[in-house]
Amino acid sequence: MKPQVLIVGAGPTGLVLALGLQKQGIPFRIIDKNQGPGEASRAMAVHARTLEFYRQFGFVDEIVQLGIPVQQVQIYKDNKQRAKMNMGHIGKGLSPFPYVLSFPQDEHERILINQLKAKGIFVEWNTKLISFYQEENRVRVITTKQGNEEKHHYAYLCGCDGSHSSVRKGLGFDFAGGTYKQVFYVADVLSETPIDGLQLKLFKDGFGLIFPIRTTNSLRLIGLVPQALLDKKLEINFTEIVPYIKENLGVHTNKMNWFSTYKVHHRVSEYFRKGRIFIAGDAGHVHSPAGGQGMNTGIGDAINLSWKLATVLKGKAKEEILASYEEERIAFAKDLVATTDRMFSGIVGKGFSTKIIREVLIPYVVPKLTGVSSIRKALFKSVSQIRIHYRNSMLSAGRAGAIHGGDRLPWIYGQGVDNFKPLQTFDWQFHVYGEAKADLRELAKTTAIPLHEFPWTGSMREAGINPGSMFLIRPDGYVALADSGQDIKKIRSYLDELKVVQN
Known part of the structure; x- marks a missing residue:
């Protein structure tokens, strides 16, 4: 074709x-x-x-x-460990994948x-x-x-x-925005330095990140190129930055697989x-x-x-x-x-506020906050992008309980239910949490939009869903239309307005 x-x-x-x-x-x-x-x-x-x-x-x-699921984040200040944050399953119950994958x-x-x-x-x-x-x-x-x-x-x-x-x-x-003046480096190296989880190293002239890679003794290093090196030449090679990495990241490199430097932009079309x-x-x-x-x-x-x-x-x-x-x-x-x-x-940046962030907030305050359950969940929702919603979209309508049209469909799992499984067809579908009404069943047949019914469980209420709620789900797993009463007129009106059909 x-x-x-x-x-x-x-x-x-x-x-x-x-x-x-x-x-x-x-x-x-x-x-x-x-x-x-x-x-x-x-x-x-x-x-x-x-x-x-x-x-x-x-x-x-x-x-x-x-x-590699990131199980923990270790924060170092001047090569001394200041905090260790447990990140394993930080999003438990919120997603089938409750972690950050490296x-x-x-x-x-x-x-x-x-x-x-x-x-x-x-x-x-x-x-x-x-x-x-x-x-x-x-x-x-x-x-x-x-x-x-x-x-x-x-x-x-x-x-x-x-x-x-x-x-x-x-x-x-x-393409409005700008370019940060700092120059980053990124390198894949072989090293026998033991690294468990993601490490953030803070020090006077910058910071560095260390990620373990699945390959034995392989690490990904990301950080800022020291200004002292940039003052001497525009481009640097890995050999020139090795002493800096050893001193500030505490990593002894045996071999460099690849190395690159780059600048970061902040722009939106x-x-x-x-x-x-x-x-x-x-x-x-x-x-x-x-x-x-x-x-x-x-x-x-x-x-x-x-x-x-x-x-x-x-x-x-x-x-x-x-x-x-x-x-x-x-x-x-x-x-x-x-x-x-x-x-x-x-x-x-420079100045007093940056000093507070680098020397107090990141190494001491943030790790304590991530130990609070509600804050851990909020952090996961934000970083994982499951909090993204389209409530103001032309495609979004209605509300059922705490769920609005435009929200990502909450994940419901347990007691024989996994409401994300039907999403694998990547099509429009009806979801009913409880029992579907006869006229909705008939509409699903005439429009050829699949109807999935999920027996009511307490976990649905915890997710903000009311019993009997109907959601018209978009192919990408977001709620297009939410309705607590399965109002067939509202559903037909939505489908007619956008001319949504399956057959």
Whole structure:
């Protein structure tokens, strides 16, 4: 079949977008100007919401098996341990994946690529987007593949091509924000220094993070390049920073597998869409590494966009729902950039407030707060991205108990119930917590929208769900419509308004 969507960029965002489209039977093409997958990966954290999406796709077990759940975070000040935070199962009862998973981005990308290969889909490497022109019903595109020019047209074009996105630039979108003056380094090394869990090292001139990697004696090191080295030359090599790492991180390196330096930006595109053209991931937003949110946010963009494109292309909803992609994702991106900017500036800035944060709050106050159950849950919800909601979206309506249209469906598990299991079909579905009424059963049959009934349990009330509540669930696991009384008129009205159909 002729590709209906062109994806530009085969990083995590583009690859997940491709998997989302494939899951729903949409033909597409994915290209990347590079020779192959990236090797200098910076992202390490894979959060619960991303793992929940991967469970829907059916390959989460492989990711979890290869990664390392972060069981504890040790905080050091001047090479003395000041605190140890227990992070294992911090989100118990909130998600099937109640932890942060440490997993290098390069290995992560290879699994996504292999998932596509297993379905007979291959990334077209060495293929560059040259230009595009949008018409009423299609997008004309010129690409070069190994030096040969090609002309094609597609129903939609998606730019997942990073912070220097040619798609965003071609659309003329402003990319407001700035660049931090600090230079980061990232390295994979072999070391016999024993590291248990994630370590944060704070010291006078900066900070460093140490992640254990699954490979024996392999560590990922991330930190700030000392200004003294930058004053001497613009670019440094690993040998020059080894003494600094040994002194401040306490790590003795036996071998360096790879090393890179980079600067961090904090920017958000003014728009995420223009007509039939969309941008996602770093093409639309870049921010500091605080909280490990960047890659996970791009994956969230991809999931959100993939089901909406597929729904429209398959005639299961009106085209107007595509406007909800920018509406839902740009608000979160702006909030995230502002939040991570404050966090990052508080750690690396100058002045009295930074001193308090680095010398008091992080090593002493924060660890004590994370020992409080309610604060642990709030922290997990925020970092894991399960707190993201779209209550103000054009697709969100109603309320049932504490659950609003636009909320992520709460996870209910136990007593033979796992309400996330049906989400693996990645389609619209009705959920009833209690017993479904006869007219709702009939509506489910006539619309061919699957109906899932879950016998009432006390855990549902704890999650804020009232007995008998009905939720119309979007393919991405968010609540579209919530109603405590299973009001058939409200449900029909919602479906008619968006022209949502399954058959």
